[in-house]
Amino acid sequence: MFDKKLVAEILDEALSTGADFAEFFAEDCKVRNLALGDGKVESAGAVLSRGVGIRVFDGVFQAYAYTNLTDRESLLKTARKAAAAIAGKAGNKVINLVDTAFEDKHKIKISPFKFDRVQEADIYRRVSDKMFAASPLISRTDVSGGYKNRRILVANSDGVWAEDEQNRMRIVMSAIASRDGLNEQAGESNIGGLFGAEIFDLYNLEEIAEDVVRRAVNKLDACACPTGMMPVVIGNEFGGVIFHEACGHSLEATKVATGSSVFSGKLGQKIASEVVTAVDDATIPNAWGSINIDDEGTPAQRKVLIEKGVLKNYMVDRFGGRRMKMPSNGSARRESYKFIPTSRMSNTLILNGKSTEEEIISATESGLFARNMSGGSVHPTTGEFNFSVDEAYLIEKGKITKQVKGAKLIGHGADILPNIDMVGNNMAYACGMCGSVSGSIPTTVGQPTIRVKALTVGGQK
Numbered sequence: 001m002f003d004k005k006l007v008a009e010i011l012d013e014a015l016s017t018g019a020d021f022a023e024f025f026a027e028d029c030k031v032r033n034l035a036l037g038d039g040k041v042e043s044a045g046a047v048l049s050r051g052v053g054i055r056v057f058d059g060v061f062q063a064y065a066y067t068n069l070t071d072r073e074s075l076l077k078t079a080r081k082a083a084a085a086i087a088g089k090a091g092n093k094v095i096n097l098v099d100t101a102f103e104d105k106h107k108i109k110i111s112p113f114k115f116d117r118v119q120e121a122d123i124y125r126r127v128s129d130k131m132f133a134a135s136p137l138i139s140r141t142d143v144s145g146g147y148k149n150r151r152i153l154v155a156n157s158d159g160v161w162a163e164d165e166q167n168r169m170r171i172v173m174s175a176i177a178s179r180d181g182l183n184e185q186a187g188e189s190n191i192g193g194l195f196g197a198e199i200f201d202l203y204n205l206e207e208i209a210e211d212v213v214r215r216a217v218n219k220l221d222a223c224a225c226p227t228g229m230m231p232v233v234i235g236n237e238f239g240g241v242i243f244h245e246a247c248g249h250s251l252e253a254t255k256v257a258t259g260s261s262v263f264s265g266k267l268g269q270k271i272a273s274e275v276v277t278a279v280d281d282a283t284i285p286n287a288w289g290s291i292n293i294d295d296e297g298t299p300a301q302r303k304v305l306i307e308k309g310v311l312k313n314y315m316v317d318r319f320g321g322r323r324m325k326m327p328s329n330g331s332a333r334r335e336s337y338k339f340i341p342t343s344r345m346s347n348t349l350i351l352n353g354k355s356t357e358e359e360i361i362s363a364t365e366s367g368l369f370a371r372n373m374s375g376g377s378v379h380p381t382t383g384e385f386n387f388s389v390d391e392a393y394l395i396e397k398g399k400i401t402k403q404v405k406g407a408k409l410i411g412h413g414a415d416i417l418p419n420i421d422m423v424g425n426n427m428a429y430a431c432g433m434c435g436s437v438s439g440s441i442p443t444t445v446g447q448p449t450i451r452v453k454a455l456t457v458g459g460q461k
Contacts (some may be wrong), residue, residue, distance in 0.1 A: 001026050001153045004161065006072060007282040008095045010054065011157050013079040014088035019056035022079075023156040025295065026052045026070070029339040032112055034120055035144035039128035040134035041121055051337040054082045054280055060323050061086075064340045100162035102292050102299045108167045108196035112147040115197035120145065123200055124171075129208045133174045137220070145171045147196070147236050154297030162297035167441060168288065169195045169429060173209060175389045177216035180277065184219035184405075186212050186390070190237060191432040194286040206239040211392020215372070215391055218403055225392060225459030226403035231367035232409060232455040233360055238373045238430035240445035243278060244348050245378040246385040246413030251280075251305055251313075252330070253320025254437060262414045263311060272309040275353050279304050280315055282330060282346035288431040289346040289444035296332040296341055303329055304347075306417075317343040334437025342437055347444035352424025357449040360422045362398040368407060368457055369393045369400055376409075383413030386458075408458035416452055424448035 007024050014022035031047040052075060053066035055305065061400075063085030067078045074360040113121075131141045150166040172194030176185045188211070191203050234242060255261035263271060282291050282300035291300045296318050304312050317332035320343050333344035363371065369392065376387030387408035393400045429446035 001028060001163070003153065006075075007155045007172070008097060010075050010079050011095050011155065013076050014054050014056050014083050015093055015157060016084045016090050017083040018090055019058050019083060019086045021057035023055040023296065024052065025055070025337055026153040027135055028151040029336070030113065030149045031146070033144065033146045034117060034124070035126045036121065036128060036143070036161040036277055037142050039125045044117065045271070047390075049336070052078065053211060053337040054079050055251065056082045057319065057322070057342065058086045058305060059258050060241075062319055062340070066337050068185070083401055093157060095157050096159050097161040098159050099381060100160060100293065100297055104292055106166070106194035106290055106292065106456060107110065108194065108198065110197035110365070112169060113149070114199045114341070122245045123205065127205045127209045128174060130209045131173075131213050134176065134210050134219050135216050136173050137179055138213060139183070140176040141174070143171070143173045145239070152292070152295065154295065156297065162293050162295045163293045165289065167194055167196055168192065169197070169199050171199065171204075171205065172205070172214055175212050175216045177213070177220055179220050182214050184217035186219065188212050192431040193288045194290055195426075219298055219405055222403040222405040224425060225368070225457065226394075227408035227457055227459045229454055229456050231364050232266050232269070232452045232457065233364060233367060233369045234373070234450050234452065235369070235371040236424065236426050236447055236449050237428035238445060239370065240349060240430065241376070241414065241432065241449040242385070242387060242409070243350055243447060244381055244432075244434070244443070244445045245376065245387075246411070246416060248280070248348045249378065250383050250413055250434070251311060251315055251316055253316045254330045255381065256314050257323035257442055262383050266311050267314075269311055271310050271311045271414070273305050273420045274309045275423045276306055276309055276417060277351045278281040278306040278349065279351060280348045284347050286442050287347045287429060291346060294326060294330045294332040294341075295334045298328050298330040298332065300346070302386050303331070315343045315345060317341060331440060333441050339421050339439040342440060344436060344441055345434060345443050346448065347357040347429070349397050349427070349445075350423065350447035350450065352425045352427045352448050353365050355422050360424055360451050361395060361400060362451055363422065364398060364451060366397070367395045368404075369395050370407065370409065384411070385413060386410050404459070406459045409459050410456040416455065419452045419454055420450050421453045422451040424450065
């Protein structure tokens with residue numbers, strides 16, 4: 001993307017006013033999207049973007065500037081803008097850029113840019129036809145696919161030179177079931193990863209479409225969810241969004257370094273039930289949230305966050321690590337060159353326990369089974385959360401009975417961890433997009449089925 005001599009010159013300019021560290025981040029992206037509504041193409045597009053961000057540190061102060069002009073003079077001008085925020089004394093530093101070695105664990109087989117768009121549209125059309133054929137109650141279908149190729153270069157005044165190429169593809173589908181003026185929607189967004197067009201061979205899209213229809217139609221007959229404090233069994237896969245939002249963000253250096261996390265200063269302390277072990281693992285081959293290197297050029301790592309209930313680690317980026325006096329562990333991420341990187345999750349998972357889902361259900365006299373989660377909100381500092389449940393059932397005398405709708409899970413991240421008393425052995429992942437101060441990034445959530453022995457459930461009257 002750039003030669004080392006030019007990048008070294010830019011870094012030197014960024015250090016010219018006294019910064020003790022400078023970083024050069026370049027990004028080149030290609031995006032392709034195709035969307036069908038009711039089996040008809042509604043949009044198709046492709047976007048190209050390129051830019052550079054330059055960051056400087058002075059102790060625990062940082063400044064950032066970026067540009068989409070990548071000629072030498074524009075890059076020098078951008079470096080001067082970042083350097084202008086530092087009012088120190090210029091020093092001399094010899095910059096020797098050395099290639100960072102890492103293994104590429106996420107190679108794709110078929111570039112979507114070489115995959116025929118008519119053929120892709122035909123695949124989505126067949127999925128839409130399958131949903132309409134599955135039930136006469138289906139009134140609307142949507143199927144879309146998106147692919148992103150992202151090439152990055154990270155270089156800094158410590159001598160790091162790291163280049164990587166990331167490829168991600170994701171397919172999303174949804175259906176609306178209608179009857180007597182009532183509309184209910186269900187969807188599936190967990191079709192994706194660091195794949196190319198081989199994704200069409202890895203997933204049975206028509207089978208997934210039938211399940212989407214089942215969930216949408218069944219909602220029409222669901223009754224209102226009861227409210228109150230009760231045991232809640234949370235399903236695997238996207239159920240992991242509870243840990244991601246309510247607890248994961250509070251383990252990022254973004255909050256920990258400033259003391260604004262409920263888990264600040266608690267390394268080595270018990271914060272969860274002994275049955276809970278959680279990791280953030282960016283090294284899982286081809287997983288949606290995986291990376292080879294982070295956006296500061298640090299190789300990806302598997303980090304044990306909680307081990308048998310004890311807090312073992314945080315997710316740390318370079319700048320947060322300065323404040324915490326801890327080294328980066330490959331957790332720096334950003335949406336694009338327009339954002340300053342900070343500590344973020346990758347694939348954040350509660351690991352398998354010893355129970356089966358059937359054992360967890362049968363051990364629950366009464367409560368709620370939250371099979372599939374939906375959206376929600378979390379207070380980033382306190383960890384207070386409010387999540388909607390997309391598919392939920394009552395548990396009565398150890399058995400799943402009638403379906404309910406309108407269920408919401410309400411609580412506090414620091415309180416939910418000690419209340420997890422059973423963990424299943426049916427781990428599954430789900431794709432998502434996570435928003436924070438460094439923009440929106442792809443992340444994976446995941447867990448086996450778990451039981452929270454006491455959780456507030458809100459619902460509809």
